Amino acid sequence: MNQTLDTTLMIIIILLLILIIVLAVIAGLVLANYLKASKSDSNSTIHRNEKNKDKDKELSTLDSGTGVCKNHETRNSVGICSICEEEFCVDCLKQIDKVNLCPEHFNTFADNIWTSITNQRTTPDNPEDGVYIYNFKKFLWKEKGIPSYILNDYKIQVENDFIETYVQLHVREKDQEELSKKIESFKQEKEETKDEQ
Structure with a gap:
């Protein structure tokens, strides 16, 4: 009976050893796969860099x-x-x-909500008509720190075969009333200066 017990224990030990070896092989394969994947990731990272x-x-x-x-x-x-x-x-x-x-x-x-305070028409014959708007915008930003932007709207004049440009100064809605007055006086000053020359 002792001999049967010894044989049974020996078989169990051998099976456990085989199981440990199989698990070690699986762990080795998983490790090898991980290393291979991390190497290709680092290569692709290097390639991306x-x-x-x-x-x-x-x-x-x-x-x-x-x-x-x-x-x-x-x-x-x-x-x-x-x-x-x-x-x-x-x-x-x-x-x-x-x-x-x-x-x-x-x-x-x-x-902000923006609104246009000008719609100055310019043509190839009088492109300088909108210059005061650009100067006023520059003045607002550099001297007063008031944000604004200019958009140009283009229309083709088929009869005369030229393009009309409408220069539109957009300001914040809260500044609209004050700046509408200021740009008119700015325009008047520029026209008076131009007439004096």
């Missing part, structure tokens, strides 16, 4: 004919903010309703 570096190099190659982004000095600008008129790169400049906005003035635009 190399691609990003190439892209950054491509973006950072400054073209001497264009300006530089205010926020990223190594990138070319693609346009200006309609409010502050600073130059920004493609990653910074966003467009809403035909208005280009920098990150700083995106919320200014979104948080």
Whole structure:
């Protein structure tokens, strides 16, 4: 009976050893698979980083004919903010309703209701008629810190075969009444100065 018990124990021990060996082999395969996967992830990360570096190099190659982004000095600008008129790169400049906005003035635009206070017609014969609006906008921002932006509306004059441009200065609704008066006096001053010359 002891011999049967010894044989049974020996079989159990052998089975346990086989089970341990099988588990060790499975653990080894799982570890090898994990290492292989992490190596390919690190290779793809390295590959992605190399691609990003190439892209950054491509973006950072400054073209001497264009300006530089205010926020990223190594990138070319693609346009200006309609409010502050600073130059920004493609990653910074966003467009809403035909208005280009920098990150700083995106919320200014979104948080306000805007209304047009001018609709000055200009033609190829008199393009200077709208210049006072650009000067007034610049004055508002640089001297007073009041945000505004300009949109141009274009109409084709078929009879005379030319394009009319309507220069529209948009201001915050809360500033509309005050600035409508100011732009008229600004326009009068510019016309008087022009007449004196």
